[in-house]
Amino acid sequence: MSAGGGTKAIVAALAANLGIAVTKFAAFALTASSSMLAEGIHSLADSGNQVLLLVGGKRSKRGATPEHPFGFGRERYVYGFIVSIVLFSIGGLFALYEAYHKWHDPHGIDAWRWVPIVVLLAAIGMESYSFRTAIHESNEVRGDRSWVQFVRTAKAPELPVVLLEDLAALIGLVFALFGVSMTLATGNGRWDAAGTAMIGLLLVSVAFVLAVEMKSLLLGEAGTVENVRAIEAALLGEGVDSVIHMKTLHLGPEELLVAAKIEVAATDSASDVALAIDAAERRVRAAVPIAQVIYLEPDIRRPADTPQP
Known part of the structure; x- marks a missing residue:
């Protein structure tokens, strides 16, 4: 993977997630929707993850020292592993906690009812652009490997991380749209809680996959x-x-x-x-x-x- 390709995908994802996070938090402030709060935290966590990937890429370029005679190339793997921890703890566990809280206090969406739908549809558009950029950059280095093989065998962590994050974000937005729509249609806030729980389970699952792949790279993998x-x-x-x-x-x-x-x-x-x-x-x-x-x-x-x- 070229450094330029990975950086382009990371920057596109960072820009999209920052814009999406702001709109989601605004929607939560207006509607008190747990799905919007979970999605806002998710986007904020993703933004932090992209910053971590950029920092890891920069630090990995340092020259070798007597204490580190083989250089710092593996710092990219370290930061990729930290990303999986952030996604699991801040994204997944918070969403599950919020779902539990909303299930026991299932208030509906009484004000600004149209805001969550508009925000989610706009977020899907922005996230789709980020995902499209990651797919385009990945196709330049993927060769004839399937997408699963690419994620499992890629030696550079940035593109697989961005791909999985963007895919999880798009699916999470669909879950949020489902929960909000059903809450608006029925007036039952437990649909909102269900959408939030699905987001949490999704993020925990993606974080687990990322952690396994980054652990393998940290331990040391042979050449292809x-x-x-x-x-x-x-x-x-x-x-x-x-x-x-x-x-x-x-x-x-x-x-x-x-x-x-x-x-x-x-x-x-x-x-x-x-x-x-x-x-x-x-x-x-x-x-x-x-x-x-x-x-x-x-x-x-x-x-x-x-x-x-």
């Missing part, structure tokens, strides 16, 4: 299958007879560590081996540019290392 194959093929060449074994690890979305034991000829001199390693590193970086940290250990394959037929 395509990159691993390309690296293995690039290692082979003059002076390198085979790859005995290899491991890869993402230090950040655009930085891959490669550690491999390569087979060299028993008759090669130390100078020959050094030249072969330098050439192999150049081939790997040309084939997979994100392979920025490479450690190659030369070895001589012994009979025990030979794969059995």
